[in-house]
Amino acid sequence: SSVETLVDVQDGPISETDSIDLSEYGQGSAVVDKDGGKVYTLMTSGIDVWTLENLDSKATHPTSACYDYADSLCKGYGRLYLEVDDAAALCPDGYEVPRAADYRLLLESKDDYKPVYAGSCVKRRDDVLACTGINDTAFYMTRDDSIVVVPKKGSWVVKEDDGRFGSVRCMKQKSITEKKGDLPTCSKINDGRIVYVIESDSAFDCVAGEWEFT
Numbered sequence: 001s002s003v004e005t006l007v008d009v010q011d012g013p014i015s016e017t018d019s020i021d022l023s024e025y026g027q028g029s030a031v032v033d034k035d036g037g038k039v040y041t042l043m044t045s046g047i048d049v050w051t052l053e054n055l056d057s058k059a060t061h062p063t064s065a066c067y068d069y070a071d072s073l074c075k076g077y078g079r080l081y082l083e084v085d086d087a088a089a090l091c092p093d094g095y096e097v098p099r100a101a102d103y104r105l106l107l108e109s110k111d112d113y114k115p116v117y118a119g120s121c122v123k124r125r126d127d128v129l130a131c132t133g134i135n136d137t138a139f140y141m142t143r144d145d146s147i148v149v150v151p152k153k154g155s156w157v158v159k160e161d162d163g164r165f166g167s168v169r170c171m172k173q174k175s176i177t178e179k180k181g182d183l184p185t186c187s188k189i190n191d192g193r194i195v196y197v198i199e200s201d202s203a204f205d206c207v208a209g210e211w212e213f214t
Helices: 071-077 084-088 100-107
Strands: 030-032 039-045 048-051 118-123 129-134 137-141 146-151 157-160 171-173 194-197 202-207 210-213
Touching: 048 100, 071 118, 100 146, 100 157
Parallel strands: none
Antiparallel strands: 030 039, 039 048, 048 171, 118 129, 118 137, 137 146, 146 157, 194 202, 202 210
């Protein structure tokens, strides 16, 4: 489907990796949040690992809420967050809040990624939350001041952060993969990224649009 982009998602570059963490290879299918109370299923898309469920940990500051203040909805839809930094602190160790460009790579892939249509909330002048869009639209917060809006019907779009409460997924960039074919297109978002490929017994560096032996 077509994609309308309202903000620049091609920002970067990614900082270079000084060493390869071989412990990533053979990673399990689930990860536990920093509070130890929530287990998230994982999926791999290219050389990125994503949580399949929306983040559902309460922020230290009062910057997260359940849709319509209903605690029961957090169990299936995750919490909604206002401050990305607070949400990032809750991601499992080694994971972070994605950029809009990371979502672009994921949503344009053919991987079986299923959004959770948790809706969003905005704070009214009387400080009461007004929530809309549950079971209809996913609003994913990013760490680059944008929101990835994924409707159940129609095309996804990237918008500037307008101060609403939205959902959060966590992701991790792998530094090791099985095959060279797993490497994504060497675009600006991956510039400077180094990945060790097991079948080639070599590390590849994304440089000027090409994956090169290091």
